[in-house]
Amino acid sequence: MEIRREIVKNVPEIISFQVGVPQMIKHGKKEVPTAIYKQFSNKSHYVSSLGVEGDEQGDKIHHGGVDKAVCVYLQESYKHWDQLGRPLEPGAFGENMTISGLEEDQVLIGNTYRIGSLIVQVSQPRQPCFKLGIRNEWPQLVQLSMESGYTGFYLRVLEEGEASLGMEVELIEQAQHSMSIKAANRIMYSKQSTVQQYVQLASITELAEVWKESLARKIEKLKQQTR
Template structure:
């Protein structure tokens, strides 16, 4: 257990909305805003929240999107603007739970809610449009400041300023940062890809992605 305090500093939700971007309509659920009340989290979704593209977002493997508060200072400096929690489309803005410390399969208690890390967050083009920054996706991948997803093992209420308690570390010890490194930078590292693909707690979509890569590399 680490001495640093791990906590939820903001709970953010938002329903899909239609925006205009470069003269075209775009339906997106990336606009999330902080709430002051506690909200119920089911196995698939936080109350009051929604996703536009359910093939890429939401579901049991991606019930909660998490982003570390510590990264905001970097992006504010890069973009020259103040950002509020939820700007990266995350449901939970957290402190003390960085990608190089959190492992896929780690299990945490957030109050009475039990969650498990399932995969890194894979930024999509809607983040670039949300920030009005064409390089957003590439920069998030390059820095490794991606955030990650949680599956819900025990439903319940979540509220801001709730401390997060580590229940169990995954034995494989594959950090979110390492998974990102192999995904985006070491694309021919077969051994690492095999190790990640074999993780029991890894989301179905990331497992499929790594298995597809392995099939191509091993031809």
């Protein structure tokens, strides 16, 4: 499998590209569908507002849609798992694009990037579920990724186009009045987060609606506890 690990220029780029189709996996006493087992691709794929050509979702209620058209994980974040003694290969998080040259505390919700003819915008952090643990035979990975903030993130498509291995990822507009993927994760998953922090995160215009709805529930719950 051709994975580009040696980066000779300091420009973010796609170092691995993955697509997948649903399959059934065991979860306790039942079987559930998932497309987290994605396969490396060195082909060019058309990316529309609803996702990557050749890629599908096993659970269309929680995955896919305009705010989750493309899943991204960062090469720098994979280094975190290397340091824990559990090295993971690109694609282990079920991402479509593994990108070098970026870190999760640099990527802001609402940042807009150009990848070839494709223009995409960061919509939300990735929310890991139990399937991530099954995929990597490491159940604790779900909680560890949330606690660390190294979850990856989703992109919405502003202009459809082609994307493939080796393409540069150019920041063309940095979001204003926003926060990073890592900071958003810290607020969403910390038990110490305040109403003010939830409100601040929910106020980000470009944040996906599903996150805004989840934050609204957290805000209401905290307000009820203080009444």
